[in-house]
Amino acid sequence: xxxxxxxxxxxxxxxxxxxxxxxxxxxxxxxxxxxxxxxxxxxxxxxxxxxxxxxxxxxxxxxxxxxxxxxxxxxxxxxxxxxxxxxxxxxxxxxxxxxxxxxxxxxxxxxxxxxxxxxxxxxxxxxxxxx
Numbered sequence: 001x002x003x004x005x006x007x008x009x010x011x012x013x014x015x016x017x018x019x020x021x022x023x024x025x026x027x028x029x030x031x032x033x034x035x036x037x038x039x040x041x042x043x044x045x046x047x048x049x050x051x052x053x054x055x056x057x058x059x060x061x062x063x064x065x066x067x068x069x070x071x072x073x074x075x076x077x078x079x080x081x082x083x084x085x086x087x088x089x090x091x092x093x094x095x096x097x098x099x100x101x102x103x104x105x106x107x108x109x110x111x112x113x114x115x116x117x118x119x120x121x122x123x124x125x126x127x128x129x130x131x
Contacts, residue, residue: 001025001026002024002025002026002027002097002119002120003024003025003026003120004022004023004024004095004096004097004120004121004122005022005023005122005123006020006021006022006093006094006095006122006123006124006125007020007021007023007125008020008021008125009093009125009126009127010126010127010128011128011129011130012085012127012128012129012130013129013130014085014086014087014129014130014131015084015085015086016085016129017081017082017083017084017085018082018085018127019079019080019081019082020036020079020080020082020093020095020125020127021077021078021079022034022036022077022078022079022080022095022122023075023076023077024076024077024078024095024097025076027097027120029053029071029073029076030053031053031099031100032053032097032098032099032100033050033051033052033053033097033098033100033106033107034050034051034071034078034095034096034097035047035049035050035095035096035097035098035107035113035115035118036048036049036050036069036078036080036093036094036095036096037093037094037095037096037113037115037118038089038091038092038093038094038127039091039092039094039124040090040091040092043091045094045115046060046062046115047060047112047113047114047115048060048062048063048067048113049063049067049069049080049113050069050107050113051069051070051071051078051107052100052106052107052108053100055071056106056107056108057069057107057108057109058107058108058109058110058111058112058113059109060113062088063082063089066082066083066084066085067080067081067082067083068080068081068083069081078095080093080095082127085127085129086129086131087129087130087131088129089127089129090127090128090129091126091127092124092125092126092127093124093125093126093127094121094122094123094124094125095121095122096115096118096119096120096121096122097118097119097120098117098118098119098120099119104117105117
């Protein structure tokens with residue numbers, strides 16, 4: 001059974017940092033892209049970063065140069081380091097996995113990170129940034 005579990009959310013002051021973790025089980029990172037998404041109250045879920053099985057990355061412009069995604073393959077975990085947080089980063093953060101197929105967009109810069117392409121989702125973790 002594919003399972004994704006996020007952790008690391010919490011309350012932080014503006015300008016601070018948090019590191020989110022996505023622990024995956026039931027599948028191999030060799031065939032999947034892992035994405036991070038967030039959803040603020042009253043807004044649609046948006047893709048903010050992804051990492052492919054080959055290590056290619058993509059970031060939404062709203063988080064580029066502030067957030068860093070990286071994988072710990074030995075622990076089947078993908079992490080999202082979030083720095084210089086501001087109030088607009090307040091949201092529930094989700095990680096998700098999608099099988100890499102020819103008919104799906106690759107995780108490369110400026111290619112877009114679309115939630116409808118992802119097959120498996122975690123339960124989410126709340127991030128709140130106080131100003």
